[in-house]
Amino acid sequence: MKILLTGASGLVGSAFARLASASGHEVFGVVGRWSEIVFGVTGLLARDLSDPAQAQALVQGIHPACIINAAAISEPAACEADPARSQQVNVDFPVALAVVAAQARVRLIHLSSEQVFDGESAPYRPGDAVRPLNLYGRQKAEAEARVLAADKHAAVVRLPLLFGNSLTGRRSVHEKFFELWAAGKTAGLFVDERRQVCSAASVAAMLLALAARRDLHGIFHWAGAESVSRHEMGQAICRQFGVDEKWIRAQRRAELPEFAAKRPRDLSLDCAPLDRELGLPREKFAEAITQLVRPAWARELEL
Numbered sequence: 001m002k003i004l005l006t007g008a009s010g011l012v013g014s015a016f017a018r019l020a021s022a023s024g025h026e027v028f029g030v031v032g033r034w035s036e037i038v039f040g041v042t043g044l045l046a047r048d049l050s051d052p053a054q055a056q057a058l059v060q061g062i063h064p065a066c067i068i069n070a071a072a073i074s075e076p077a078a079c080e081a082d083p084a085r086s087q088q089v090n091v092d093f094p095v096a097l098a099v100v101a102a103q104a105r106v107r108l109i110h111l112s113s114e115q116v117f118d119g120e121s122a123p124y125r126p127g128d129a130v131r132p133l134n135l136y137g138r139q140k141a142e143a144e145a146r147v148l149a150a151d152k153h154a155a156v157v158r159l160p161l162l163f164g165n166s167l168t169g170r171r172s173v174h175e176k177f178f179e180l181w182a183a184g185k186t187a188g189l190f191v192d193e194r195r196q197v198c199s200a201a202s203v204a205a206m207l208l209a210l211a212a213r214r215d216l217h218g219i220f221h222w223a224g225a226e227s228v229s230r231h232e233m234g235q236a237i238c239r240q241f242g243v244d245e246k247w248i249r250a251q252r253r254a255e256l257p258e259f260a261a262k263r264p265r266d267l268s269l270d271c272a273p274l275d276r277e278l279g280l281p282r283e284k285f286a287e288a289i290t291q292l293v294r295p296a297w298a299r300e301l302e303l
């Protein structure tokens with residue numbers, strides 16, 4: 001199948017490109033600022049997706065059978081730092097893509113986030129009311145509703161906090177820990193904030209299965225088999241790399257009330273509909289965390 005993949009240089013996109021090409025698909029990957037190789041991509045296109053007109057140009061130029069929209073300004077702090085640009089990338093572009101996908105009758109899978117919920121009534125089912133606490137969550141919630149209004153055959157998948165090995169070596173949770181550790185800093189991690197984490201590789205496998213199921217549309221959840229606290233995740237990462245746990249600090253949300261106010265407390269997700277439809281095993285945290293490798297830049301510094 002010919003697949004148009006936006007966000008090909010990102011944590012999810014790069015994992016998907018590798019898996020899809022190994023499974024015999026032809027992947028046309030769109031990146032923003034990334035200028036190096038993306039493994040598995042047949043054609044690599046650098047485009048600024050803050051311009052929604054790129055949606056039509058890409059679909060008309062490539063004629064894909066399926067579009068995976070994994071491009072986003074995906075960190076809440078980056079959205080707060082540039083609300084206008086993040087609105088363009090996180091909302092305006094996906095909506096434009098949905099309009100074009102509906103006109104061209106191309107399968108569209110758009111990625112969303114657990115952050116559409118407030119974290120006070122987990123586990124969340126796909127049909128539960130959204131109540132985002134931060135700008136990123138509001139943008140993702142707006143995009144979900146408008147993508148589905150523009151293309152009723154689209155599938156929107158909400159994802160949890162992800163881990164994996166990124167192309168930059170600086171994107172995912174453990175890579176950010178190494179950046180802190182390289183600067184001689186410890187990582188402060190909440191013991192009372194829970195996420196049903198999963199790996200980008202697990203998301204890639206789900207997306208490949210979902211791409212083949214054009215009958216599945218609407219909102220879905222995908223996550224790992226269990227939820228963990230941020231601190232438990234940090235402990236597992238320390239164990240994986242033989243790092244002393246003195247490099248992580250257990251914190252409680254009440255110690256940082258202003259910071260915690262914009263962070264949902266528990267974002268466990270009910271993934272039953274996608275489990276039932278795809279029949280894929282959901283990932284066990286303790287096994288999946290062993291996929292993580294020390295980033296190349298940290299190996300060079302002998303960290």
Ligand SMILES: NC(=O)c1ccc[n+]([C@@H]2O[C@H](COP(=O)([O-])OP(=O)(O)OC[C@H]3O[C@@H](n4cnc5c(N)ncnc54)[C@H](OP(=O)(O)O)[C@@H]3O)[C@@H](O)[C@H]2O)c1
Nearest residue numbers: 007009010011012031032033034048049071072111113162
């Ligand atoms: N990572 C998580 O923990 C997580 C959790 C829940 C949901 N999600 C969602 O899952 C999806 C994939 O996330 P991710 O973690 O893979 O994201 P990521 O690693 O931050 O990558 C973002 C991708 O979007 C591209 N991009 C951003 N702005 C762009 C622009 N103006 N023009 C062109 N490309 C642009 C980036 O390209 P360049 O780097 O080349 O500029 C990169 O390929 C997103 O929808 C995100 O909201 C992620």
